[in-house]
Amino acid sequence: MNTVTPPPTATAPEVPGGLPLLGHALRLLRLPVAYLQSLREFGDIVQIRIGSSPLYVVTSPECIHQVLVTHADSFERGRVFDKATAAIGKGLIVSNGAFHRQQRKLLQPGFNRPRIHGYMEIIHRQAEAQIAGWSPGARISLRQEMHRLTLNAVTRTLFGANTEERIAAEIGDYIDAANSWVGLHTVLPGRFFETLPIPVNRAFVRKKARFDEIINTFIDSRRADGRDQGDLLSALLAAQDDETGKGMSDEQLRMEIAGLFVAGSETTATALTWLFHELGRHPEVEARVHAEVDAVLGGRPATTEDLPRLQYIQSVISETLRRYPIAWLLMRRAIRDVELAGTRLPAGAEVIVSPMMVHRNPQLYPEPLRFDPDRWSPERAREIPRHAFLPFGDGKHKCIGDYFARTEMVIAVATIAARWRLVPVPGHRVLEIPRSVLRPNQVLMTAVPRSATPAPQERH
Numbered sequence: 001m002n003t004v005t006p007p008p009t010a011t012a013p014e015v016p017g018g019l020p021l022l023g024h025a026l027r028l029l030r031l032p033v034a035y036l037q038s039l040r041e042f043g044d045i046v047q048i049r050i051g052s053s054p055l056y057v058v059t060s061p062e063c064i065h066q067v068l069v070t071h072a073d074s075f076e077r078g079r080v081f082d083k084a085t086a087a088i089g090k091g092l093i094v095s096n097g098a099f100h101r102q103q104r105k106l107l108q109p110g111f112n113r114p115r116i117h118g119y120m121e122i123i124h125r126q127a128e129a130q131i132a133g134w135s136p137g138a139r140i141s142l143r144q145e146m147h148r149l150t151l152n153a154v155t156r157t158l159f160g161a162n163t164e165e166r167i168a169a170e171i172g173d174y175i176d177a178a179n180s181w182v183g184l185h186t187v188l189p190g191r192f193f194e195t196l197p198i199p200v201n202r203a204f205v206r207k208k209a210r211f212d213e214i215i216n217t218f219i220d221s222r223r224a225d226g227r228d229q230g231d232l233l234s235a236l237l238a239a240q241d242d243e244t245g246k247g248m249s250d251e252q253l254r255m256e257i258a259g260l261f262v263a264g265s266e267t268t269a270t271a272l273t274w275l276f277h278e279l280g281r282h283p284e285v286e287a288r289v290h291a292e293v294d295a296v297l298g299g300r301p302a303t304t305e306d307l308p309r310l311q312y313i314q315s316v317i318s319e320t321l322r323r324y325p326i327a328w329l330l331m332r333r334a335i336r337d338v339e340l341a342g343t344r345l346p347a348g349a350e351v352i353v354s355p356m357m358v359h360r361n362p363q364l365y366p367e368p369l370r371f372d373p374d375r376w377s378p379e380r381a382r383e384i385p386r387h388a389f390l391p392f393g394d395g396k397h398k399c400i401g402d403y404f405a406r407t408e409m410v411i412a413v414a415t416i417a418a419r420w421r422l423v424p425v426p427g428h429r430v431l432e433i434p435r436s437v438l439r440p441n442q443v444l445m446t447a448v449p450r451s452a453t454p455a456p457q458e459r460h
Helices: 027-029 032-042 061-070 081-087 097-111 113-118 120-132 140-160 165-189 198-224 233-238 248-266 266-279 283-297 311-323 353-358 402-419
Strands: 044-048 051-059 075-077 138-139 331-335 338-340 344-347 351-352 420-422 430-432 438-440 444-449
Touching: 027 032, 027 044, 032 044, 032 081, 032 353, 032 402, 032 430, 044 075, 051 344, 061 351, 061 353, 075 198, 075 311, 081 248, 081 331, 097 113, 097 233, 097 311, 097 444, 113 120, 113 402, 120 140, 120 248, 120 402, 138 140, 138 402, 140 165, 165 198, 165 248, 198 233, 198 248, 233 344, 266 283, 266 311, 266 402, 283 311, 311 402, 338 353, 338 430, 344 420, 344 438, 402 420
Parallel strands: 051 351
Antiparallel strands: 044 051, 075 331, 138 444, 331 351, 338 344, 420 444, 430 438
16 A cells, blocks of 8 residues: 655755854844745745844745634744733733633623724814814824824724823833833843843833822722723723633733833824825825715714725725834744644754735735735725735734724824825935834824815814
């Protein structure tokens, strides 16, 4: 009887160009996006070195889908998340396994669609308040404006519409300090550097203490009140485990709230910044956005029923998230030996998975660097493979707030576009800066009022 012997598994090939002691670290640090994109030519899974430590880079869309979805049980979150856990605590966005599943179930009611639709008025009011401070011809830093908008929107969604802006500003200071701390200590080995009295460590400790004080005040007040006030904190306080009937402790609530701020402020702010940057570069796209806003809304705030009717804005958002995948780099760690596409990854392997490898793959998206919202028209969108779009990740760790983020973006774009054009400042060059998110270096724009804009109306 003849038997067919399966082909042997291979180890991932090491990419040439590594340096003694440093490996491929310099190339990865200097131009991380371009360097990762260049690795496609070496195989579906390749190996680079950071110092003497191997790091596996998954380059093909098929293998990326396997890591995130079909073989997800063979992976956990990687080294970056280890440091994030030390900074913000063990909440949903950094956890693994059974605890992750438990926390996701507890948080999910706060992110169901009816609840998110209840947050729309808060987001609209924040956007209106923000643009009310603009004056014709004013030069604005779009990244700062969008960060302020989303930080206030998340704060007031969590704690209530009347939360003071100074609270959001202090929380933003903590998030900035936590991001800096995680970025530094992901690179520096061991715990020794975390204990040094250097500015990054001192700022993080001080601002975390203030953050904990703020959150404790809100939790104590809401527990004493006992009513569902329609905000996200009320939903978190009401959440109970199906088996035990217990809710989250105050400590766990603080960790989850910290994670929601980390995941929900800078990411959406960055996406909105890229979106208006592209509208400024493509007046024909901007004109279609304005025409849709005028035709669908006619100067009034967007309602739940308007969300699917603002179809072109939805396409612009999808193309922005494709062209600039905010969570551009994900890390996973193999918890057992696993085979992908004939390549063996050993247990403990640290793996890089970049949505950029999918979103800028010319076989999936022709002319991938061209900004083309019509890719997402109903006719053309059918041609895009199901798992070729992952701006919020995929599988069991997909962002729980994906629908919230898209809804917030629709409202922000519609509110701003109804009143203003944002025109690029001549001579200013916008660059991609790959940090924890793929952000621009700076986006300077001039605010120009739309003279034909209908006067905004109050929602009744």
